[in-house]
Amino acid sequence: MTTKQYDYVIVGAGLFGATFAYQARKAGKKCLVIDKRAHIGGNIYCKDVDGINVHYYGAHIFHTNDRSIWNFVNSFVEFNRYTNSPLANHEGKLYNLPFNMNTFYQLWGVTTPEEAQARIQQQIAELNITEPRNLEEQALKLVGTDIYEKLIKGYTEKQWGRKATELPAFIIKRLPVRFTYDNNYFNDKYQGIPVGGFNKLSEGLLEGIEVRLDTDFFGDPEYFRGLGEKLVYTGALDEYYNYRFGALEYRSLRFEHKHLEIENYQGNAVVNYTEAHIPYTRIIEHKHFEFGTQKHTVITYEYPATWEKGMEPYYPLNDEMNNKRFKQYSNLAEEEENVIFGGRLAEYRYYDMHQVIGSALVKARDELQLPRLENRA
Known part of the structure; x- marks a missing residue:
């Protein structure tokens, strides 16, 4: 019997894959993480632009009511006191x-x-x-x-x-309406941005783990399956099954980043533009996430886009047709042996960051027979 080179081959270096890899490594397992992008972190990746951490795939603000998850992320990087007030x-x-x-x-x-x-x-x-x-x-x-x-x-x-x-x-099942003078967007007890950007969190989770970037699982899926005892797959579920039942639908986004030689463009991290005739939905000014004092600034225009194959899928269209199609794929996934599916794409659902981490911790706990995280508030 041939011994596999790794216990787990993990497809995707985003939050789900990185959290699972961290837990597996801590349990003494050998992991390989691969990602088709040139960086780790998935959509929480920050690009350093002249000393400003630019949220390259849109604004990400960490928030949760779960003290155990808050303690978990703070064990890798200190979080600042940023409060989301768009x-x-x-x-x-x-x-x-x-x-x-x-x-x-x-x-x-x-x-x-x-x-x-x-x-x-x-x-x-x-x-x-x-x-x-x-x-x-x-x-x-x-x-x-x-x-x-x-x-x-x-x-x-x-x-x-x-x-x-x-x-x-x-x-729109509900809309938050408050009859208090409170501009804090989230009701969660814990909220903030990693000091130094989200890359600090990704790097902490993947420390000591082999990572191969610019590496597409679908370039040679059988090769990567053969490397490990088990596969952890965090990509799109319909792509895994070669769109057998048709493609699941998403909305996508397009970002236009601009460096400006002014100290402060809009005075707030996020400003939404609500008129239909303005093509972008919001402008993000990244330095305000970390209370930056640079003499310049970087802003990002965020444009919604119709998703097509090859584009980044952001928001699942969880209507009746797509949910029915996803059910067909998830039925196939349940029959798979030695494959663990997880994350927003594999589960075809919108996840906040704390929910992705929570899902990965549960999957890792069940797989590796780990104790439950404590101090749940």
């Missing part, structure tokens, strides 16, 4: 997000929660929507006309590439 720009006027008393004051000049609640409820009552048939009606039933028209409609239609009346209602 702004929305509509026709040149700025509004705070998420929807809170600051937003309602900016919209209507109201100063008390009672006034704001009455304004929203009056608008909802006038619409007389009982069973929302689409996203537009669902949003209107939740927040009324003004918030929807100025802060939701245009942004959402750009993001999904369809009219809000053509999108299913379930996409």
Whole structure:
């Protein structure tokens, strides 16, 4: 019987693959991690541009209520106190997000929660929507006309590439509305950015583990399967099965990065542009994630895009057709021996960073018979 060179060959050096590899190495297993990109970290990769850590694949802010996961990531790198407080720009006027008393004051000049609640409820009552048939009606039933028209409609239609009346209602199951003067976007107890950028986290997870970059699993899948006792696959599930049931659909993104010889462009890390006629959804100014004091700045325009094969898949279109198709693929995956599937692409779901790490820790714990992380808050 031939002994394999590795216990695990891990396809993908993003958060799922890196977390699984870290746990496996800690358990005494030998791992090989491969990634088709020229860097580790997947979509949390940061590129150093003149001393500014540019979130190269869009803004990433770590947040969680799970103290065990917060302690886990802080064991690799210290996190700063960054609080996500985005702004929305509509026709040149700025509004705070998420929807809170600051937003309602900016919209209507109201100063008390009672006034704001009455304004929203009056608008909802006038619409007389009982069973929302689409996203537009669902949003209107939740927040009324003004918030929807100025802060939701245009942004959402750009993001999904369809009219809000053509999108299913379930996409917006709820909208965060706060009747306090609180601009913190997340409700989670823990939040921040790694001091020195997210690459510090990826490097910590993969320290001491063999990594091969610019290496495409699909260039020779049988070779890579043959290297290890088991395969950990974090790529697109439909691609793994050569699109047997058809391609799963996504929305993609395109980024335009600009270096500016000014100290401060917009005064905030994230500003959303909510009008439909503006082609980008937001502008990111990266230095503000780490309270940068550089004499220059880097901004990124984020454009939504129709996904096609070969493009990076970002947001799964979890409608009825795609979920049915994914179920066909996941049924095949369940029958696989010696293959572990995980991550946002293999599971065809939108994951926040803490959820990816949590999923990888659970898969590793079950596979390696490790103890559960403690101090769960």
